[in-house]
Amino acid sequence: MTAHLADLIRNIPDFPVPGIQFKDITPLLQNGEALKQAIDALASRYEGRALDAVVGIESRGFIFSAPLAYRLGIGLIPIRKPGKLPWETFAVEYELEYGSNKLEMHRDALRPGARVIVVDDVLATGGTVAAACQLVEMAGAAVEEAAFLIELTFLHGRERLAKYPVFSMIQY
Numbered sequence: 001m002t003a004h005l006a007d008l009i010r011n012i013p014d015f016p017v018p019g020i021q022f023k024d025i026t027p028l029l030q031n032g033e034a035l036k037q038a039i040d041a042l043a044s045r046y047e048g049r050a051l052d053a054v055v056g057i058e059s060r061g062f063i064f065s066a067p068l069a070y071r072l073g074i075g076l077i078p079i080r081k082p083g084k085l086p087w088e089t090f091a092v093e094y095e096l097e098y099g100s101n102k103l104e105m106h107r108d109a110l111r112p113g114a115r116v117i118v119v120d121d122v123l124a125t126g127g128t129v130a131a132a133c134q135l136v137e138m139a140g141a142a143v144e145e146a147a148f149l150i151e152l153t154f155l156h157g158r159e160r161l162a163k164y165p166v167f168s169m170i171q172y
C-alpha cells in the first residue's frame with residue numbers, strides 16, 4: 001500500500017527556493033483511491049483510542065486532519081498562520097526548513113486534559129509540528145501522536161519531536 005502512495009508523490013527540485021526538494025502531494029490528492037487509502041490508514045490507526053480532537057496545521061494539514069476527525073467522530077482544531085483566527089489565541093514562533101513563521105490556536109479550542117492527534121502533510125525539520133504541539137500544551141492538552149503523510153528522515157524531525165510518538169506513512 002505504502003509503495004502505491006509513494007508513487008503518487010511528485011518531487012519538485014528547487015521549489016520554493018533553490019536546494020529544497022518539494023514533495024508535491026497533489027498527484028495523490030487527485031487519485032480518489034489513493035486519497036481514500038491514506039485517510040483509511042490514519043483512521044484505522046486511531047479508531048478505538050481515547051481521543052478528544054484532531055489538530056490540523058494550516059494549510060495542507062487540513063486536507064488530512066478534517067477527514068480523519070470526521071472518521072473518528074471527534075472535533076477538528078485548526079492551527080493557523082497569524083491574523084487568521086478571529087478569537088483570542090495562543091501564539092508560538094518557530095523556524096521552517098525555509099524561513100520562519102508563527103502559528104496560532106484559539107485559547108478555547110481544547111479543554112485541559114484533552115488528548116489529541118496533530119496532523120500535517122510533511123514532517124521536515126519538525127519545527128512546525130513542534131510549535132503546534134507547544135500550542136496544544138499551552139491549552140493544557142496532551143499530544144497522543146503526531147501523524148504525517150510524508151517524513152523526510154534525513155532532516156531528523158523525529159528527534160526534535162522526541163517527546164511525542166510520531167507516525168508517518170511514507171518515508172524518504
Ligand code: AMP
Pocket residue numbers: 020021022023024057060095096097120121122123124125126127128129152157
Ligand atoms: P518543518 O517545520 O521543517 O517540519 O516543515 C514542515 C512544513 O513545511 C510542513 O507543513 C510542510 O508542508 C512544509 N514542508 C517543508 N519541507 C517540505 C518539502 N520538502 N516538501 C513539501 N513540503 C515541505
